[in-house]
Amino acid sequence: MVHNHTPDSNQAPPARLEEALGVLREHGHRITRPRVAILEALIARQGPVAIEVLHQSMPNGVCDLATVYRCLAAFEKIGIVRRSYFSEGTAIYEFTLGGDHHHHIICRECQKVEALDFCVVEGLERLVRDRGYRDVSHMLEFFGVCSTCAEKPDPAKNP
Amino acid sequence: MVHNHTPDSNQAPPARLEEALGVLREHGHRITRPRVAILEALIARQGPVAIEVLHQSMPNGVCDLATVYRCLAAFEKIGIVRRSYFSEGTAIYEFTLGGDHHHHIICRECQKVEALDFCVVEGLERLVRDRGYRDVSHMLEFFGVCSTCAEKPDPAKNP
DNA sequence: GTGGATGCAAAGAATTTGCAACCAA
DNA sequence: TTGGTTGCAAATTCTTTGCATCCAC
Numbered sequence: 001m002v003h004n005h006t007p008d009s010n011q012a013p014p015a016r017l018e019e020a021l022g023v024l025r026e027h028g029h030r031i032t033r034p035r036v037a038i039l040e041a042l043i044a045r046q047g048p049v050a051i052e053v054l055h056q057s058m059p060n061g062v063c064d065l066a067t068v069y070r071c072l073a074a075f076e077k078i079g080i081v082r083r084s085y086f087s088e089g090t091a092i093y094e095f096t097l098g099g100d101h102h103h104h105i106i107c108r109e110c111q112k113v114e115a116l117d118f119c120v121v122e123g124l125e126r127l128v129r130d131r132g133y134r135d136v137s138h139m140l141e142f143f144g145v146c147s148t149c150a151e152k153p154d155p156a157k158n159p
Numbered sequence: 160m161v162h163n164h165t166p167d168s169n170q171a172p173p174a175r176l177e178e179a180l181g182v183l184r185e186h187g188h189r190i191t192r193p194r195v196a197i198l199e200a201l202i203a204r205q206g207p208v209a210i211e212v213l214h215q216s217m218p219n220g221v222c223d224l225a226t227v228y229r230c231l232a233a234f235e236k237i238g239i240v241r242r243s244y245f246s247e248g249t250a251i252y253e254f255t256l257g258g259d260h261h262h263h264i265i266c267r268e269c270q271k272v273e274a275l276d277f278c279v280v281e282g283l284e285r286l287v288r289d290r291g292y293r294d295v296s297h298m299l300e301f302f303g304v305c306s307t308c309a310e311k312p313d314p315a316k317n318p
Numbered sequence: 319g320t321g322g323a324t325g326c327a328a329a330g331a332a333t334t335t336g337c338a339a340c341c342a343a
Numbered sequence: 344t345t346g347g348t349t350g351c352a353a354a355t356t357c358t359t360t361g362c363a364t365c366c367a368c
Binding site: 189191193194203223225226229230 | 346347348350354
C-alpha cells in the first residue's frame with residue numbers, strides 16, 4: 001500500500017528531467033541553469049515541497065528565490081508541476097510528469113512525505129461531473145505525526 | 160449527494176449560535192460583541208468564507224480585522240470552525256459545529272463553493288494509522304468549472 | 319544579435335503581534 | 344476588580360514585480 005523507495009515515479013529521474021525539458025522547449029521556453037536545477041531538486045524530492053524548502057535544497061547560490069517563484073509559476077502553466085496549499089498556507093509544488101496519480105502522508109513534525117499508491121476518489125469525481133462541473137480534479141492529502149517524531153519528546157526536525 | 164440550500168447545517172442557525180457560545184464558555188472564553196458578530200456572520204454564510212469577505216459581511220465597524228483573525232484562530236482551537244486553504248493561498252474558515260464532516264467542490268472560475276455530504280476517506284485514515292502515524296487527518300477538495308462559468312466565453316467572476 | 323530569463327531590491331498582500339485601553343464575569 | 348479582549352499600528356512572512364543585466368538560441 002505504501003511505496004517506500006520510489007514514491008511517485010514510473011520513470012527514472014533522468015528520464016523525467018528530459019521529459020520536463022522537452023515540455024519547456026515545446027512551449028518556447030529556454031533551458032537555463034536555474035531551471036534545470038529547480039527541476040532536479042523537484043524530481044529528487046519525490047513529493048510536495050514548500051518553495052522555501054526547495055530553494056534551500058538547491059546547490060548554493062545557483063538560483064534566486066524570486067526565480068524559483070517565477071519558474072514554478074511558469075512550470076505550472078505548462079503542466080510540469082502542480083501547485084497546492086496544504087494546511088499551512090504556504091504554496092506547495094509537486095512534480096507531476098511521468099508519475100501516477102496518487103496521494104501522500106505528510107508528517108506534521110518533520111514534513112517527511114510518503115506516497116500512497118491508491119486513489120479511491122477518482123470514482124467520486126464522476127459525481128461532481130454529474131453535477132455539471134467540467135475539468136474536474138481533486139486534491140487529497142493525509143497529515144499525521146510519523147512514528148519517529150512521535151517518539152521524540154521535542155519536535156525536532158529529524159526524519 | 161449535494162446540498163444546495165443548507166450545505167452543512169443539521170440545526171437551525173439560532174441553535175448553532177447557542178451551541179458555539181456554550182463551547183466558548185466551556186473553554187473559559189468570554190462572550191463579546193465582536194465574537195457574537197463573527198459567529199453570526201459565519202453561520203449565516205453556510206459555507207467556507209475568506210476572512211476578508213467575512214469581515215466585510217459584518218455590520219459596519221463592529222469588529223477590527225485583526226480581531227477576526229484572532230477570534231477565528233481561537234475558535235479553531237476549540238473546534239468551532241475549520242480552517243483550510245483551497246487554491247488561492249488565503250485562509251478559509253467554515254463553521255463546523257452541528258454539521259457533518261464533508262468536503263467541497265470549488266469552481267475554478269467563480270470560486271463558488273458547494274458542499275458534498277459524503278466522505279469515503281475516513282476509512283483510509285486507518286491505513287495511515289496502521290503505518291505508524293498518529294493524529295491522522297486528511298484534506299480532500301474537488302475543483303472544476305461550474306456549468307454557469309463553462310457557458311460564459313470570458314472568465315468573468317459571475318456565480 | 320535579440321528577446322526571454324535572472325538577480326536584486328522594492329512593492330504588495332496576508333497574517334501576526336505589541337501594547338494601552340476596555341469590558342465581561 | 345481583574346484578566347481576557349480589542350483596536351490600532353507596526354512588524355512579519357510569503358509572494359509578486361520593476362528594471363537593468365545577462366545569456367540561450
